[in-house]
Amino acid sequence: MSDVGGTLKALETQAQALLVAGRGAEVEAMVRPLLASGSGAVSLWALLAQALRVQGRVAEARPIQEMLVDALPGHLPTRFDLSETLLLLGDFDRGWREYGYRYSLAHTTRIERKVQRPRWDGRPIPGQTLLIHDEQGYGDTFQFLRMVAWARERSQAKVVLEINHEMASIARRMSGFDAITLRGELPPPFDVHCEMMSLPMAMGLKLGDLPGDPMPYLTALPDRRETWRRRLAPHAGLKVACLWAGRPTHMNDANRSVSLATLAPLAQDGVTFFSIQKGPSEGDALAPPPGMNLVSLSPEIRDFEDTAAILCEVDLLISIDSSPVHLAGALGRPAWVMLPLLPDWRWLQGRDDTPWYPSVRLFRQTEWGRWDQVVDRVAAALTEHKRAG
Known part of the structure; x- marks a missing residue:
């Protein structure tokens, strides 16, 4: 490897580590001077696009990603990266077409279905x-x-x-x-x-087609609802289901999940929290933050039918980006979602509602990793919700 190639490789390795840590501004400062002439290695342009996205400057990343796709039309991961940017910006027309390249990635080829029909x-x-x-x-x-x-x-x-x-x-x-x-x-x-x-x-599909009819389009089993209604009945006050961690194997889990301790500011009189957390973080609910009235339902949840019934019997779900959020939305149940600065494409940008689910409210980071600010806003909204209710 030449000295230039080795230097470039070392820079890319350093930049990727910074991007994982959300330090996009530092990466931008590293690569901008190397691209000042308007030309440079494709990998540097790709790093610049990632650095802008990590800073929440998705619209600025788009033309760079489009340039990369034009330069490397056969590099399918680049096309998929562009699809996520387009969808996040609400450009469904081209976004869905590029999203068709989603099986070109190392972690998705295994789930592609080989179907011998058109x-x-x-x-x-x-x-x-x-x-x-x-x-x-x-x-x-x-x-x-x-x-x-x-x-x-x-x-x-x-x-x-x-x-x-x-x-x-x-x-x-x-x-x-x-x-x-x-x-x-x-x-x-x-x-x-x-x-x-x-x-x-x-x-x-266009943004204007959403949420579509019928809405809601899923229902909970009446007998499961009755079972959970009786289970929750002894608990007074506002009933709030909560979830703080996603599936650890998810590509973006470190960016979307929090610790239960992070939710400590939500604790307040007159609110009972019910953990519906599953997976490795399930046991955290047995040692809740001081002052938080938290009841763990997790060991009693057998399947999505139980989750659906619980969501229909509590007043609200507060969660990170997770499958129960989508279940709540499909059921027409109220849910508040805490989102990272660079969210999944489906949540769009710059809005606290979502066209996918009329009953869902979004609380977004404004700085990378600053969940404390998000939780404080959720806590204030919860106080107001309790007062209004």
Whole structure:
């Protein structure tokens, strides 16, 4: 390796470590002088785009990413990075097209379905069978289940919905499909297919189409609701479900998750918190922050049916970006979401509401890693909510 190549590699390694730590301004200061002439290594332009995104300057990163895609049209991870920027900025038209490259990444190739049938392109196909299959996380599936009924209406086809085992019970109560099959089973014969998160591209989904009808589009089981109503009844005051940590294997988990201790300022008289946290952080609820009246429901939650019922029986969910947020939104239940400075693309920018879910309110970081400011705003809103209620 030449001295120049070695120096560039060392700079990239240092810059990536800084980006992970949210120190985008330092990375920008490192690479800007090297690009002052308007030319430079592609990798440096990519670092500059990442540095701008980490600072929340997503609109400034867009033209750089578009330039990179033009220069490297066959480099599919670059196209996927652009898709997330476009969708975050609300440019659904091009964003969904570029999002089609999502299976080009090292961590997504393993979940791509190899289907020996053409992908549906949004046109009517009366008399044919359309297989719609889920593909990614639970939150993604909760979010895009709304489009199954729209696809049946548009396609005029018989729709078979293939879904994961954990969500099948809830999905069965939803309208908009003719048959359901579980992931891993051999589906009935079909003519065309479409991943659930390719439906927006196939149907040309626009911001103005959201949230769409019907809303809400999921329901909780009445008998589960009654069970949880009795379970929560002894607890007085405002009932708030809470969740503070996501799946540790998620690519962005370090950016979106917090510790339970971070939520300490939410504690106040007249509010009972109910932990619905699952996974490695579940046990944290057994030692809540001082002054927080926190009851752990986690060991009693068997499945998403229990979570749905709990969300229908509490007054509010306060959570980081997680699948229960999407479940609450799909149920039409109130949820407050704490978001990092650079959020997932679906939450857009610069707004405290979301077109996806009318019942969901967003609380955003204004500085990288400053969850304290977010939690303080949530605490103030909770005080106001309690007073108004």
